[in-house]
């Protein structure tokens with residue numbers, strides 16, 4: 179049985195005060211509610227340390243939204259994996275479609291980042307997904323296959339023991355138009371099969387694959403009850419404590 183994992187990607191939202199309010203509200207909203215779902219929050223860099231302090235003593239884990247692949251040096255504006263570890267991060271989102279499209283991150287760059295994260299004991303949340311044009315062109319599986327094989331190149335099963343994959347169709351992110359449970363399930367099953375071919379069926383069976391793209395309380399349960407959907411990576415709907423917690427509870 180794979181554990182369901184729900185992560186909230188705050189993106190470039192919430193200054194320090196707003197971040198502390200949101201995480202405190204999430205904690206309050208969750209109190210007294212039993213959930214066997216693993217929860218991760220991904221605030222902006224500037225709020226990581228403060229959110230980490232609020233999270234002490236809870237089961238909620240902290241993730242960053244990005245990092246650089248070098249360990250240190252003259253890389254103005256970048257953040258290293260050890261910096262993230264030092265403020266309490268356990269996970270890091272890598273390869274988010276906004277990084278790929280707005281900041282031109284290639285599969286090769288994402289591969290280097292995953293290698294660095296793994297080397298420094300940060301657990302990657304590895305995002306993949308096709309654009310609308312690619313879906314309509316009938317090349318969804320081809321795109322996913324390339325992102326997975328190039329993104330994970332040179333990494334062993336042991337390296338990836340804590341990997342989380344997230345299927346996020348680009349056309350569903352921030353658009354209000356989620357993939358249907360059937361559309362998502364079809365790609366999740368494809369990813370699991372591909373991982374099984376690249377690694378082993380045991381590894382593929384244990385891999386958590388989240389769905390992301392316009393997840394909200396109204397559609398989360400239906401998505402997450404699909405056999406190969408093991409949780410959600412939530413953007414917009416995680417910015418309000420009550421809707422984020424509703425999504426978490428719907429994953430049980």
Ligand code: PGA
Nearest residue numbers: 351352391392412413414
């Ligand atoms: P969304 O974003 O839920 O706002 O569509 C998801 C994501 O980008 O992770």
